[in-house]
Amino acid sequence: MDDINNSANPSTDVRQNGSEEVIIDVLDDHWVPIDLRNIHKKAYTPQVISIGSLHHGKGKYELKGMQKQKKRYKHKYIERKGNEKWEEMKFYIKSKEKEIRNCYEQPSLLKSDPFVDMILDDAVFIIELFLRNYHKVADFLLEKPRYKNTIKRDLQLLENQLPYFVLLELYRSATNGFDFCRYIGSSSTDPPFLHISCNFFGYKSYDISKMDGFNVKHFTDLRRYFLIEDHPMSKIQDVDLPMSKTQYKVVDLPCATKLDASGVRFKLNKNKGALNEDCLLDLNFDNGRKRGLKWSCIKLQLPFCKKYELQIPRITVNDRTEPLIRNVMALEQCHYPKETHVCNYIAFMDFLINTEKDADLLIEKGIIVNCLGENKAIAKMFNSFCLQTSTSPSCFFDMAKELKEHCDSRYHKAKATLKSVYFSNPWKGTGTVVGIIILLLTFVITLYSIMRFMRTN
Template sequence: MGDLEQGIQLATENETGTGHVGRWSEGFHDPWVPKHRTAEKAKVVSSKTKPTRPDESVEVSGIWPSSFSKEYCCIYRVPNRLRRVNPEAYTPQMLLLGPLQHSKKAKALELSKNDLRYLDYMNMELHKKKYLNAIANKYGEKIVDDLSSIIKTNEKFIRESYAESTEWIKSQEFVEMILLDSVFILAFFIQTATTRKINKKEEILVHEEDILFQKPCFITTILEDLILLENQLPYVLLEELSELFILNLKIRETFRDIILRAFRLEGEVKEGMNFRHFTDLFRRIRVETLCLTKEQMRSVEAKSIKSLHNADKLDSAGVDFAHLDKKNELSLVITFERGILKIPCFLADDNTERVMRNLMALEQCHYPLTAYVCNYIAFLDFLIDTDQDVDLLVKKGVIKNWLGHQASVAEMVNKLCLGLVDFGSHYYEIAERLNQHYESRLNRSIATLRRVYFKDLWTGTATVAAVVILVLTLIGTVASVLQVVQK
């Protein structure tokens, strides 16, 4: 069994999605398609290849495949019911990767006149070719030939990784596209996550004056684009190709270690945890915190939460809120014990909606019955209705608001669940216990007493003093009555 075959098999063993355990086997070879060759063709990535016409791309891209591969499919077009709520959350800012974005490249020149984002797309395509040229010139044609050979051998299964037909992209064009995208990702991560010098004898990978590394905002933007669901390449392919890079660059780290450091996820990933692509990586890190076995994921029949009171009302019934697991803000663990609801800290910043929407879109398409990230956001949606709810949760440390006004957080969370299909919630039992706690008159009475008469030290002291005076007055009155009666 080859490395690529083992990789895809391991990726499917961690958690069952819509597919089953699949295997990467040997790809087919089309004798009519010439083998891709390198440094020379890398300058334009084959100038002989007939470019796809913009109108042709629009017509044929987006068509469903004639046969759907449950074993390998893991990269999806975001459903329109989700996209229409916030299209920008699923749209790359600079970097286009993979066949789902391929048609945009053909229309980039025309649309760049009205949308500067398409100008960035064009610049990044030229930058990909620059990276491939640099690799070919520095390490020879063989490394590019070897990379192309791996892609060509597994072309059939790379295509089947997408839930959309790629038949409109010819074989040679497809291999060249994947080659350019893969080389860029590998070179980018190696330069981002390693030191400026690979080792004492080696020069840096591409060029000392690479514009991407002169402007930090470019690096941040590219890392954000690499998380988008439609912007993915199969991770097992990248890992297989990375071995050639690591061998030639004499790097002692694995590609896995490099990407985890680039994404600032060191220490967050458990040993042996596998993932299908970068979007899946960010989801699995969160799901792993639940510590569920395969049997638990498959056997639990989750029920949908029909109603749950917001944070302000729960607080009025005596529910206290606390930040769970301060060391891990990616956790999905929620507990409710002894009147205390413990929730992981939710960081609300400029990139939160983009990340969460893509993780939730992946779950809706691939993990509908184990959509734990969707369940977590839906639970927050129940808790947050108004600014007062956000303000309460911020004070309790459950939310970190980096957006400014509390209303911005409430609006973002409330919109995140629009368009989701609900297959049940992992937090159903917790929601039921919270509702029961709220319905108890005793709990609400105690909470009111605590909130009105013991809300702070001074109010509590005054309340106690008043009770003492009242008791002493009552005792004095009773004593006086007894004396009169005795006389």
């Protein structure tokens, strides 16, 4: 257990409480800053189930109703494992009570025994739910998409978490010698907790062997991991900065319609990000430098024929998208202030989407899948994401700079206008070419006639 506890406490802050020193784990604070919460309280508040101490005992009817399901899971567990195993798990939580309490910014008013019971009930509910989902055990919480999707949402809220090391240790205890698969007549053993966690949340592709160096703090942290997985993070190093660090933040970028008017085409990224929406940060600007016409072994670059493409992974926007993104952003604001990769991505998208027309363009290109209704809701959502947030130096800085220079170029604007007016479709293009040929022929014939007239005179 000691190795788990050590890995769960990479950074600490010591605060004085009278004569006693209280160690606060600054990386595991499950708390949303008040300025962020005031912008959209509902996005940070559980709808059907409370986990941990911050929302425990709140007056919401749905939260109290789910307490019955926690008791149902508790009784099922005791039936299978017995009271002895239950007491063993309770003893473990009791031994870690101070450490668990210190993981929450706001101290719980519960006394020791009720606090330990609350943590154990919540942990067993999560473990049972994940196992039932993995082994496809019949359960109405999983069979009804409305319940399952809302529980998924609630379990990824920053203020609705248990420390991951507690879940991991209790899972090891719960599955030791326990054949959960008897429900489906299988003799297979239960997989690692990280595996059933990813399975429950529906991460489409994951390799837990690659996560050996990643210390999961809680489920919000796990969601962030998959959003930035395999993403080329900012390579800016403090010692290498030729100018102030703030100058590497994206502070100006033309909106999507302006970029489109300057000849930048928006395209759905066909790499991993587009196929797996867990990874949204795989943006790429293809400026045409690698393109060209191949004649034998010679590659010719024709400036007028270059295509400039901003490739963006698909993002499906539904009623759960905003809460999940806001909670990951809140996590970065509190615990990853120098690595705000998701915040940087959202800021980039916020610049692109200023108005409903910008949203229309990205939806038309298949980059945004709108499940909210009117397209103006997309613009409103992205425009509000970055309020009261700050960003770190962004790996999108060079891309944004290049896009702005492209948009400001008179040459690119003229070329884009020419293409849109005279070459917007094959018929217009053909007509334009035929017209140019006729004009050239007319010019040649006229010139020939003038020269002939001059010779005869």
